[in-house]
Amino acid sequence: MAADNLFFQDDETLVRLTLEGEKRAFGEIVRRYEKPVAATVRGMLGDIQQAEDVGQETFIRLYNSLADFRGEARLGTYIQRIAINLSLNEIKKRSRFTSFFYRSDRDDEPSYADPEEPDGEALTDMREIVDLALKKLSPDFRSVVTLRLIQGYSTKEAAEILNLPLGTVLSRLARAKEQLREIMEKLI
């Protein structure tokens, strides 16, 4: 029986078993994609409680729409697309809330997570630097950088996940690179 050794089943089988009512199969999908989804939403939103909520919502949405999953894209790509879209929605929601309650006198766009600046000391851990730099990027740039740098997707895969033309992704990556260079120089 396929359901007895879910660990060894491929994604298509797990989807089919879930649709047949085997909820444990969906548990295996959650186990398999928990870390990639965490990388995406934490990369996009930072280490905040909302990131965990968005992560949960990603899998709930997947479960809800599993019947419509035609297998045209890989399951991983499909999940990442949901995670990115929900993260972008959360960023929009948050920025609407911020602009409604706090009037900013700054000309530059406030960053979503408003990361803490190092207290005059240069950071030494590269992971910390990257984490902080990511949060300072604009959401559109953050999504392409998260997929490319954190998740290791190719440019073509990133374009597929974001549902954008390849040229747009390449241009965003080139501009994000310049922004990232400036941000990192200030942090190091």
Place this chain on the structure above:
Amino acid sequence: MQEKLKELVLKVLTTDLNEEEQGLLEREVVPAYSFSNGFRDSVMERINNGTVSLGLRPDFLRSFNEIFRRVAVTGVAAIVVLIVIMFVSQGSISYDTLLGIDATIDDPLISLLVEK
């Protein structure tokens, strides 16, 4: 070392890294993001307590949607063909043409009404 890692971060955005560089990036640069320990259980709890459904629609609704779409597409196509035929035969698409009264001559109609 830090400078080398920084260049690697920037390089990966526009270029494919070789195996050694990719390994270094994963070991030293990429933050290890994860959710809290009970994440999977929380998701499964929401699914198991029945508040979330699979989104499966009954077969009847699926078939109905499919048939409705086909009928709608055929209907729109028929309307377009009708308008094109009208345009070709009448030379214009006025409101009267659509109602089929463009060729009505007023005089016989008036005389008919007067006689009665």
